[in-house]
Amino acid sequence: MKVFILLITAKMVIFEKKTIRASHMKKYLILIVLVWSVSVSAFAIGLDTLKVSLPSLHWALQMNLPGFVLQSSDVNTKIEGRYISAYNDSLAMDVSVGIEENSLRLNSSKALRDSSWIQLKRLFYVKQAVIPDSVRYESGNCAFADFFVSSIYGNVVNQRNIIVYLFYNNFCVTVQVIKSNYKDTDVENLNKVLSSIKLIAPYSHVSLEHFIDGVDYFNNGNYNLAAKILQMALDENKRDQLLSKDQLYWLISNLGLAYGFSKQLGKAVSTLNYGIRTDPYFPMFYYNLAGVYAMADDLTETIYYLFQAFQYKKNMAQGNEFPDPKKDELFRKYWKNEKFRDAVRNL
Template identity: 30%
Template sequence: MASQRIQPGVVDVIMGCAVSLWFFMLAEPTGISQAAIGKDEPPTFVAWPEKGLGLSINLTGFKKDIDQVKPDGRRYLMASHPKTGLNVSVTLEKVPTQASAQGCMEQLQLIQKGPFVTRGQNINLNADGEIPTLEYTLQKIQGARLDQKHVYACMAQDNVYADIHLSKVQYTTADAPLFRSILKSIHLQSGPSEIIQIKAPTPRAPTPPSSMQLLSRGNALYQQSKYAEAIPLFQEAFELEKAEPQLDRTLWRGLIDSLGIAYGMTGHLKKAKATFDHGIQADPTYPMFHYNLARAFAEMNDLDHAMQSLTTAFRHRKNQSSGKEVMPDPRQNSSFQRFMKNDTFRNLVNDLTATKSTSATN
């Protein structure tokens, strides 16, 4: 069955590109009472334009961020809840044969083997409930506290698979009923005569998104390796921060790193370099800006500048966000592999990593 389906982006993420996963909007520390998942709005029905089988889900109080049919034919909806920071995405996919519960389990097992899940805690693949689910929590990334809860769920009916993903940062046990209420509202069914749209909370014009909201939406795409789609959101947040800073230092650093890496992953190396240069100008002793700039230079095949930036990065390793001298190993990064046969470069990174190892034991 798995070969019939388009694999989720999270399965294909390259570990070396996930340096900056802690760039998420820190939602207000609201309790579940503010979730406002009420019963005053009808369920949202997600389906293809020709109607037929679709997914009914209660998204009262949510705002649609993406609502489209992808070029590969999959139906996709992503929505966010402004008060709680909960993000929900739904993907519907048609397959040539009968969709099955076993097919759902195979898909969740693929996700479980991916790099994001294996870095998580409290990983639980549950096949005993009405809907099979995969849960995990990312507690910390590079020392920054995140507590991001992820729940993947899958449903199958006729020739349609429905993949559902819920995520929220600063998750606490008080948020569990919110997650359960969303999952309990999900049903695959034939659609109404007209697709019900999510109602706007007020008739007023929508408030422009903040840099934190843009950062959160961008990272939802970044996690799926959708770098080109994430760039406009990151770039808008970047411009807002230049005009009126709102993010704390950890999140701002994450914005710079994620924007620069996204530019690099899409081949815009000059823009990646300009982004990291901006970060270094504002925060010259933060090592990851220098490290990621070295990656950009390496992709440009600029050996001398890559070595200079790596040396500076390790010189400032004590200034990691975690406060510990923990640095990525350049020898394990694909960007630097082109230089590993160069004796000068290899000796440099061996010396830098040896210094790192010695410091870590002190």
């Protein structure tokens, strides 16, 4: 499980040390009741109401983060997992959210919290973090870690950290809120963020959501997951029609490659032929099909579909350049092949 503690130093304002002892800290513990809600809304991109889910899930985590700015949105390159972080400058508050598969084979929110705490203690040691107060407890289906960081590498930071752990349907959910330069009066703002946490169920994904996720996994080289998710996007778009023409063509082109890279060559050919039937004048369907035949060691078909692609290269989407097969890694195996070189030269 990814450890979400940020221990941010760049945003810290160093000031006179203030310590909150455990007995005092317990007075300000924030207890959350996780609320179930039925969602009829689609994918929310804005942070005012942030929904975080994964392609295979029929539920989502929702939080209200008005005034927050998205800092990062990453996927796990090996498993199905998403991590989002946001920052509110006026509140000097960070929020990190993560959902991922149960790769550690845990069985409860408490086990998830305890596993994370072991990693956190190692991180405290590495960063020379002084932790004068920490409380760990459970409430409902959630487990919590609430701790104070007074200094990092000898620099005073006065940082309150509250981490919520939820183990649900064999997935691990983590929400961490970090308040820099913490004062007791900051509890109200912490409560606003934490009390807004909800599980939305059932949750219906839309094609655009799967499209964005599939792009992330494709760009990170997890072609098996990319193929699975982009196929879901294509299937869903047949129902909701949310993707633009350019998005749909990108989706089909790269779904074909994702199948090819994950050695599902039959599906790759079928997908790209579907693209050709959708628009026989779009060059990248032919170009990527040439790439798939290169993966299958079929030089004749590779050259044939490259020829077709060159026929329609003027139809590339605006702002995109037609690729050069002499420099494209898809065709590296043929770069020194005379027949391939002659064909490309003639094209």
